[in-house]
Amino acid sequence: MDNLIGSKIRLAREEKNLSREQIGRKLGVSQQQIARYENGENRISADKLAVLSIGLQKPIDYFYQD
DSSP, X not given: OHXXXXXXXHHXXXXXTXXXXXXXXXXXXXXXXXXXXXXXXXXXXXXXXXXXXXXXXXXXXXXXXX
């Protein structure tokens, strides 16, 4: 599941032409942490995913759809 969510984060970020650094600033984490989320190495918390969904203008369920 972490890999699916991570790939959806990357896809949504790239659709908006945002860098990992820009997303990291919105979430208060480093660009390396964003890379770990995108690669499925680390699990993103529900509160950070909620903030991310607002920033990327995607509903929460977008990140769970295969």
